[in-house]
Amino acid sequence: MVTYEHVFSKNYKSWAIHYREFDKQSNEFVIPITLSFGNMKLKDDFLDNKNIKAVDSYAIGFGFDGYEYLGSGFYLNMGVGISPGIESIEDKNEERNSRFLIGGSAKTGLLFVPFPDFGFVIGFNITGRLSNSSALSRSIGFGFESGFNF
Known part of the structure; x- marks a missing residue:
């Protein structure tokens, strides 16, 4: 299964592309591995309070x-x-700093897979994140995702 997820929060917006194994035949609790790549941008009004121009x-x-x-x-x-x-921070003085970023997340939600063998997928979730970010170290957001199951 490949999905695109867009997360909205009070302080940020993010997107991610996920690849998940999906057991089409199982009616039991299944725990497959997930791989993803994504981006997070902090909102301007949140950054103004921290003397940061962009993250x-x-x-x-x-x-x-x-x-x-x-x-x-x-x-x-x-x-x-x-x-x-990686996190890149530009302050109000136009100085840019980059640093290694490590974080963790947990989420729960509903996923709708109408055709178990092949077809579209839609979902909604609530996501919590923790990280070593200098700008936003913890957050909660609401995500919507859609994609294809194959």
Whole structure:
């Protein structure tokens, strides 16, 4: 399964592309491996309070996403992961600093897979993140995702 996820939060917007193994035949709780790549941009009003002009973060994610079949194509989705990456911060004086970023995330939500062998997928989730970011070290966001199951 490949999906595109867009997360909205009070302080940031992010996107990610996920690849997940998906057991189409199982009605039991399944925990496949997930790989992802994404970007997070902090909102200007949040940055103004921190004397920062811009923050740009990119990360590669590794984790596990569990699925519990609820019926009629709906799955309860619960996942955890780690995300090493890079964060670039530009302050109000136009000085740019880059640093290694490491973070963790947990999420839960619903995933709708109407056709188990091949077809579209849509979902909604709540995501919590922790990281060593100098600008935003913890956050909660709401994500929407869509993609294809194959």
